Amino acid sequence: MKKTYLRISPEVEAALAENRPVVALESTIISHGMPYPQNVETALEVDRIIREKGVVPATIGVIHGEIIVGMDRDEITYMGKAGLAVRKLSRRDMGAAVALGLDGATTSAATSIIAHLAGIRIFATGGLGGVHRGAPESFDISADLDEIARTPVLTVCAGPKAILDIPLTLEYLETKGVPVVSYRSDRLPAFYSSQSPYSPDYRLDDPADIARIFHLQQEMGLSNGMLVCNPVPRQYEIPQEEINPVIEQAVREAEEKGIHGKDSTPFLLDRVKQITGGRSLDTNIQLVYNNVRLASEIAKALAALSA
Numbered sequence: 393m394k395k396t397y398l399r400i401s402p403e404v405e406a407a408l409a410e411n412r413p414v415v416a417l418e419s420t421i422i423s424h425g426m427p428y429p430q431n432v433e434t435a436l437e438v439d440r441i442i443r444e445k446g447v448v449p450a451t452i453g454v455i456h457g458e459i460i461v462g463m464d465r466d467e468i469t470y471m472g473k474a475g476l477a478v479r480k481l482s483r484r485d486m487g488a489a490v491a492l493g494l495d496g497a498t499t500s501a502a503t504s505i506i507a508h509l510a511g512i513r514i515f516a517t518g519g520l521g522g523v524h525r526g527a528p529e530s531f532d533i534s535a536d537l538d539e540i541a542r543t544p545v546l547t548v549c550a551g552p553k554a555i556l557d558i559p560l561t562l563e564y565l566e567t568k569g570v571p572v573v574s575y576r577s578d579r580l581p582a583f584y585s586s587q588s589p590y591s592p593d594y595r596l597d598d599p600a601d602i603a604r605i606f607h608l609q610q611e612m613g614l615s616n617g618m619l620v621c622n623p624v625p626r627q628y629e630i631p632q633e634e635i636n637p638v639i640e641q642a643v644r645e646a647e648e649k650g651i652h653g654k655d656s657t658p659f660l661l662d663r664v665k666q667i668t669g670g671r672s673l674d675t676n677i678q679l680v681y682n683n684v685r686l687a688s689e690i691a692k693a694l695a696a697l698s699a
């Protein structure tokens with residue numbers, strides 16, 4: 393696939409041409425990850441936070457088969473209102489989405505591919521996909537993991553989503569050669585929780601160091617990405633001991649209902665939200681804001697390095 397299939401907004405195009413910092417954002421978190429209207433409110437607030445940092449946001453998604461890099465307010469609102477009615481697009485869907493003129497929300501995997509094609513080096517989301525609980529039986533391993541292994545984009549998230557099997561996810565990332573960093577923490581954060589019992593490969597406290605590592609990795613000609621895990625601020629977290637029983641219940645229900653494939657993650661996030669009476673959604677929203685703030689700092693450091 394070539395750049396000709398992309399519709400890059402003039403604002404994003406200009407920023408990239410002038411080596412100004414740009415942060416890519418995905419649209420599955422809008423359509424499949426959160427309910428309307430909080431999803432649209434969150435996406436628009438994310439846009440505002442990034443701009444306030446002097447960085448250009450580039451929300452990525454597909455409308456009528458057109459791959460958009462830098463969705464505007466109306467396009468973001470359309471994605472959020474459509475919700476589960478738009479397709480969840482991953483690497484496997486790229487050809488079909490364009491050929492068939494589909495509407496689709498891009499997952500972390502698809503967003504990284506498109507960001508890379510557009511020349512954007514950093515992407516922020518909520519939580520990366522990973523190895524699901526029960527994966528030794530179900531084989532459910534998110535395409536996000538293989539993508540971060542082969543696409544040179546730095547992903548900022550709040551740690552692997554807590555609905556996953558975190559130790560297996562870390563093993564997979566190790567095999568695939570993806571460096572896992574915790575920001576200002578000795579422990580790996582776990583999405584809703586600021587801490588987990590697991591350790592990252594590196595603890596880094598300075599966005600400039602994170603940028604230098606990724607920059608050098610690219611200078612060396614390595615094609616893999618990098619994962620930066622940013623703990624949700626303490627005041628918004630749900631500690632592991634509180635959220636784990638909820639997740640276990642949601643995973644059991646998904647099994648009973650035979651939910652699988654691309655429907656798993658949206659189902660689990662929604663059930664956790666229902667069981668916690670909406671608290672997990674507040675946490676999810678806050679961790680996204682926190683991630684885009686950090687991603688903006690790293691994006692500025694990356695732009696400075698390639699000046």
Ligand code: PSU
Nearest residue numbers: 420421425499500518519521534654657
């Ligand atoms: N982060 C969130 N909410 C989400 C996602 C990430 O806070 O809904 C989405 C991303 O699009 C990610 C997807 O790629 O969940 C993972 O889906 P799967 O497990 O089917 O690969």
Ligand code: MN
Nearest residue numbers: 532533534653
């Ligand atoms: Mn899956």
